[in-house]
Amino acid sequence: MKKHPLSFIRYDVALLFLVFALSSIYDWKSAILVIPATILFAIAYLFLVRDILAKCDWLFWLLILAYIYGMVVFGDVNFVWYFFFATNLLVYKFNASWFSWQFILFYLTLFGAVTTVVVRDGMTAVNAMQLLVVLVFIMGITVASKKDHQARLIKQELVEKNRTINILSAENERNRIGRDLHDTLGHTFAMMTLKTELALKQLENKQYESAKQQIEAINRISHESMYEVREIVNNLKYRTVAEELQEIERLFDLSGISLQLTNKLELESLSPVLQSTITMVLRELTNNVVKHSEARHCRLTLGRDSNSKLFIECEDDGVGFKELTGQELKSIRERLQLVNGTSQVVSLRHPTIVRIELQESSGKKSR
Numbered sequence: 001m002k003k004h005p006l007s008f009i010r011y012d013v014a015l016l017f018l019v020f021a022l023s024s025i026y027d028w029k030s031a032i033l034v035i036p037a038t039i040l041f042a043i044a045y046l047f048l049v050r051d052i053l054a055k056c057d058w059l060f061w062l063l064i065l066a067y068i069y070g071m072v073v074f075g076d077v078n079f080v081w082y083f084f085f086a087t088n089l090l091v092y093k094f095n096a097s098w099f100s101w102q103f104i105l106f107y108l109t110l111f112g113a114v115t116t117v118v119v120r121d122g123m124t125a126v127n128a129m130q131l132l133v134v135l136v137f138i139m140g141i142t143v144a145s146k147k148d149h150q151a152r153l154i155k156q157e158l159v160e161k162n163r164t165i166n167i168l169s170a171e172n173e174r175n176r177i178g179r180d181l182h183d184t185l186g187h188t189f190a191m192m193t194l195k196t197e198l199a200l201k202q203l204e205n206k207q208y209e210s211a212k213q214q215i216e217a218i219n220r221i222s223h224e225s226m227y228e229v230r231e232i233v234n235n236l237k238y239r240t241v242a243e244e245l246q247e248i249e250r251l252f253d254l255s256g257i258s259l260q261l262t263n264k265l266e267l268e269s270l271s272p273v274l275q276s277t278i279t280m281v282l283r284e285l286t287n288n289v290v291k292h293s294e295a296r297h298c299r300l301t302l303g304r305d306s307n308s309k310l311f312i313e314c315e316d317d318g319v320g321f322k323e324l325t326g327q328e329l330k331s332i333r334e335r336l337q338l339v340n341g342t343s344q345v346v347s348l349r350h351p352t353i354v355r356i357e358l359q360e361s362s363g364k365k366s367r
Contacts (some may be wrong), residue, residue, distance in 0.1 A: 011049040015045065018038055018042060021075075024075035037070065041064060044064050048089060066109075072117060073120075077117050091142065091145045095149070095153070114131060192218050192221055195217055199214035202214065240279070244282050248300070252286070252290070255290045260298070263301075264302060274339060274360065298316040309358070309359070310358040310359075311355060312355070312356040312358075314354045315352065320351075340359040341359065343357075
């Protein structure tokens, strides 16, 4: 992926410090050495930063380290600060591990240059201590920068994962909507077509009473399909878990089913993806109870088990399941795929108990 020009500022601004290399020029002989070497260093540095001739990165890295070593050993020990050029690349360009070949060469060059200067020049204790402080400072900044960069990469990775989850969630929801519309309207239109054709034939045969019954059936089917479409559209509206629980209480109140609701979750700490999944699962579970269970009492519990795993448990005294065919809770299982959740019919009837478990790590809010 092509980098934005501003992404190079971190590296390019540092090149301004190369002007201090001119302080090591004392005569034309030193100028012949320092100026070409500095230009070569700048070229190698820019090539590394911009991924030009990436196959030669190892050569550019060697040139950079050799230049810094030469400036420290043959120029002035204060050029040890030029090692920040290298640390900048190690952290932000290479993203190298502590024991990578890039870091190993960096260690060898840094301590080799310092050792050479100390042994050759016989530094005083004060100067040696000052140099040690500089080395500790360089390594400390390197460690801090690397930790900060790693934290940023992890955060960016989490953002990308959440974006992928959201895309998959949206795609899954589109597929579900398509299935719902196909199952609802496809069956409805097929029935209406058959009944319309039958009514027309009955009218032709002057079977008016039978035709009237077919037309009434068509009218009833159209009203039912309108309700089902409204329900599908209503399901598209995003609600938080708290809002969905309020809607569930209202639904059960209208249905005449006694509801015992227990919520032990801190809903505000849940990510949008997890909230959306829980909301949809609650909607499916409670709709099944209201529409199909013939229950008089229902108990709905949201909480965490002993392993801190999120769970939803729905218990009712309705007709339950005659037997398990593997098709039970199919739509719920599809919704749970994105958050590595599981569904289980704990008890078929008397009472009917359905338990849902969700992995919070899949949808946990990044901090």
